[in-house]
Amino acid sequence: MTDPPIIVASNRGPVAFVREPDGSITMRRGVGGLVTAVGGAVRGRDATWIASAITDADRAQVAAGKGIFDIDLHPGARDPGTVHVHLADIDEATYNLSYNEFSNRILWFLHHDLWEVPRAPSFGAGDAEAFAAYRSVNETFADLLADRAPESAFALPQDYHLSLVPKLVRARRDDLPQSHFWHIPFCSPDNFRVLPDNWGIALLEGLLGADVVGFHTERWARNFIDCCREVLGAKVRGRVVHHDGRASRVASYPIGVNVEHLDDEAGRPEVATAFGELTHLIGDRIMILRVDRTELSKNILRGLIAFEMLLERRADLHGRVVHVAMLTPSRRGVPEYEEYIQACKARAAAINDRFARPDWQPLILEIEDDFPRTLAAYRRYDVLVVNPVYDGMNLVAREGPCLNERDGVLVLSRNAGAAAELAGAALIVNPFDVAATAAAIERAIDMPAAERRGMAAALVPRARGTSPERWLRAQLSDLRRRRAV
């Protein structure tokens, strides 16, 4: 059977345009887990990819009639990697309301449990406007999908930005098999019902427009099914949700590492340089690493407090251990995020004030976007702390072990999707239990070399997981099966 053409729709696309200091516009490869995964998965296929025009330079390209173009995502590779890109032209104010307000301040907060519930959310008229913008963006994407999809294509709308797309496409192109993949956690019904009823119903029914709805883990899939049952009153038989005369299969497709891409990146000379700098900085000390975006859900503050607790308890580690927290700036300007990062910085300063000696700074907090340095740190760490409050999958927990050269131990939150596969080969912690997190880091440090080696040997193949190609193939094959029913 030949592979069907596919058409992807996602907020970010495989490339982004950037305006250079001299005013010219250049194309950069898109960033983020979704783009890396889907980009790795589409190779060798006839692929169309619809994405938002996001940057000013993206908009300038669209305005100049250059928003539709072909690119090769895998130049030099045996399989062709040509993708037909179509940047959606969305009014900037509408896009900002939809993306910043609805997607990132409502849906993201909801599914990662980030609200201070006694006070927020407090839905009023402004939020209704944000939802209207979100609907409008979803309509634009649905129209483009319906217009652009070849007759025999399989459609793959992606993530929480595009929940309404499947049902909207269904209304225009019922012939089109659709698989929607949700990249973040999905909350339980009690939390989901925080949303105004009409939104909650629209979001769930939107997703149920797809033949297959995919999640990273069984846990998120089950929560989605529970929401459909309790909020929509949908009938559930096994893993199939029946609602409104249609049936959707709900399944988990855990995404793995794009190893080839990661190895390419890690092999660059900048990484070797960064590794040298890190070695100079850390010396032969034990390195505890965390790598995250500056993101409320990543639980940076409790991670710092756990490190402080460890230093309190273990004077013998003073001078022997360094905790490097590498944070990539993200969502600056959102007040909750700004306050949180200030709190993290203040805590880090307090820890250094309390424990530092002339020859030793226990904690190094870096807020910058330096991917080569991150990859170098992956090679060097002895303990990797990944303790999100909730996380759809978490790729740091997978990528770190793939590159690590020291039998590093992974301390991993049980609320990261990655925990489902890595549990047996990592120290799993409750992210709210700081004392337990400190104890796990301590155990990782004290672990005998043979045990570390055994654990690392078990961890690496699990961390690599399913390749993006196989991740996509599993969804397409389920989609084909649903359509054959």
Next chain:
Amino acid sequence: MTDPPIIVASNRGPVAFVREPDGSITMRRGVGGLVTAVGGAVRGRDATWIASAITDADRAQVAAGKGIFDIDLHPGARDPGTVHVHLADIDEATYNLSYNEFSNRILWFLHHDLWEVPRAPSFGAGDAEAFAAYRSVNETFADLLADRAPESAFALPQDYHLSLVPKLVRARRDDLPQSHFWHIPFCSPDNFRVLPDNWGIALLEGLLGADVVGFHTERWARNFIDCCREVLGAKVRGRVVHHDGRASRVASYPIGVNVEHLDDEAGRPEVATAFGELTHLIGDRIMILRVDRTELSKNILRGLIAFEMLLERRADLHGRVVHVAMLTPSRRGVPEYEEYIQACKARAAAINDRFARPDWQPLILEIEDDFPRTLAAYRRYDVLVVNPVYDGMNLVAREGPCLNERDGVLVLSRNAGAAAELAGAALIVNPFDVAATAAAIERAIDMPAAERRGMAAALVPRARGTSPERWLRAQLSDLRRRRAV
């Protein structure tokens, strides 16, 4: 079949001692929904009631050997209301840690979803101490229960302060049938797993020591069952949870109003006086009422914002409507509560600054403990707003309609346990949706008299609900049935 003797265990007892200004000690009737309900339920039975010595005067009584005594809860009634009271002598520091820190800052926050999850809770060494104190208090209660319970007695440990009691009693008195009633919401497994594992397991297994575990609604009962399944790996058959070689029935027993007690109170002359004062204050304006403790879970702030939204939208109501928010002080001194109440006061002042006219103050916020005034307000309101974020039952939603004399409309949060029974006769709202809350208040105000009358007629019998006696009888009868299995 004669009624078995019963033995109740709860944090607060049916009476509390108070030190008067002259230094003498007097006895007062206990307050709160649990005490009123259980107190109403025990009449005509041989009843023993174990409760904490809480106040200084309670402790003085215990120290003077007067902590064990009989009282008549229903003097003058046909059935005897004699209860054998036993005040548990618990070290003050241990009691405070258990009650303030563990019960009220951990379990209460957990089950009402009150934490700002990115930052709190952050469990460390202090919390382990609080849990140890909680365990110690539960052990004291369990020992007293096991010692004091007559051979054929049925034991009734109450509420979240005493989760560990059933299993502890079971170890000493396996002969004793036990029914535990949980008076607050029970959260879903995703939220429950915020607790350190050893606590979560101890709390669930503690409750499963009872033959019957009761909740106000099916929703909380189902969450508890889900937690047992997912956290303990318990087997669930229908409504019976099998764990550790034992089986517990989980059921809902919605509690109603102690109507007789309420009517007695409402008939007092102080209430008539208060009613006169209120009439003078409100005149013939439309009265929107809320009555709550100053409690994070009651959602006072969003209620005020909803009223503000209504005034924004409906200039024709200016001068014609008054919102009276009667708040009873509670948990003063807890920082989260102090901040919240300050925020409520500030918002109230802002609303009055914005809309007040020389002849009209739109919002009257009262923070005081004045039960006669509350009862008078129940008689007088046109709209009663009960919008908690989560609430086990909420008795205001039941007591208000029982006393109201104006076909008042109830605007009720769907997350209050009371909503399960009152849904058809109240305007149900999502407590996070302030715009929808404002719209419901508006609809209540605009409702034609005939519709209001019909709604009130349907509401009152539902609001009265099951009498405390029948509430207790249902539990005892299920308990008898379990023991006959």
